[in-house]
Amino acid sequence: MTTLLALDTATEACSVALLHEGRVLSHYEVIPRLHAQRLLPMIQTLLAEAGVALSAVDALAFGRGPGAFTGVRIAVGVVQGLAFALERPVLPVSTLATIAQRAHREQAAQQVAVAIDARMDEVYWGCYRAHDGEMQLAGIEAVLPPEQVTLPRDSAGDWLAAGTGWRYGERLAVRPAAVDAALLPHAEDLLHLAACGWQRGEAVEADQAQPVYLRDNVATPKAPR
Numbered sequence: 681m682t683t684l685l686a687l688d689t690a691t692e693a694c695s696v697a698l699l700h701e702g703r704v705l706s707h708y709e710v711i712p713r714l715h716a717q718r719l720l721p722m723i724q725t726l727l728a729e730a731g732v733a734l735s736a737v738d739a740l741a742f743g744r745g746p747g748a749f750t751g752v753r754i755a756v757g758v759v760q761g762l763a764f765a766l767e768r769p770v771l772p773v774s775t776l777a778t779i780a781q782r783a784h785r786e787q788a789a790q791q792v793a794v795a796i797d798a799r800m801d802e803v804y805w806g807c808y809r810a811h812d813g814e815m816q817l818a819g820i821e822a823v824l825p826p827e828q829v830t831l832p833r834d835s836a837g838d839w840l841a842a843g844t845g846w847r848y849g850e851r852l853a854v855r856p857a858a859v860d861a862a863l864l865p866h867a868e869d870l871l872h873l874a875a876c877g878w879q880r881g882e883a884v885e886a887d888q889a890q891p892v893y894l895r896d897n898v899a900t901p902k903a904p905r
Contacts, residue, residue, distance in 0.1 A: 739771055791838065
């Protein structure tokens with residue numbers, strides 16, 4: 681059976697999860713600015729609890745963003761280092777999709793509008809629908825002002841709003857049935873999405889483990905004045 685290791689550091693939460701012999705184990709902590717110190721020890725603890733050697737992992741999944749720039753870079757750096765050392769493929773997973781999957785797992789939500797606070801008076805935005813237990817993107821992921829968010833054109837029924845971007849409240853141009861602005865991504869849900877991707881053959885080589893920021897100007901040096 682497939683053994684997958686998943687990790688996420690794209691928001692205030694830091695989490696890892698392992699799928700081994702059909703069983704899922706995970707660790708989850710909300711520890712802003714401590715991801716770099718805690719991530720590798722969390723992985724080591726998780727593997728030890730499962731009695732699984734790192735070399736037994738078939739692929740590594742990670743939260744590719746969008747999210748906190750530093751957090752996303754930490755995840756990419758760690759997963760690339762491990763994947764290159766182990767000669768294993770990787771599975772990049774959207775942070776927005778992971779939040780939607782958590783809403784589906786914990787609240788049985790079938791339609792989730794995810795917004796993460798992107799700073800600079802903008803939100804990272806994506807809408808997801810459940811298909812056979814997997815939250816799939818309806819439309820595109822984008823970064824935009826709260827007033828410009830929209831549901832899919834064929835939208836019908838109730839939507840759950842999830843993610844820190846919903847702290848903008850009435851500025852968001854969508855009126856959902858319920859709001860959970862405290863919901864953060866969890867590696868357990870990232871693992872589920874990665875397992876679906878693994879079955880479809882979506883794993884890529886380690887050098888393709890790239891962050892997705894949605895902003896084109898991220899990490900671009902400022903022009904001299």
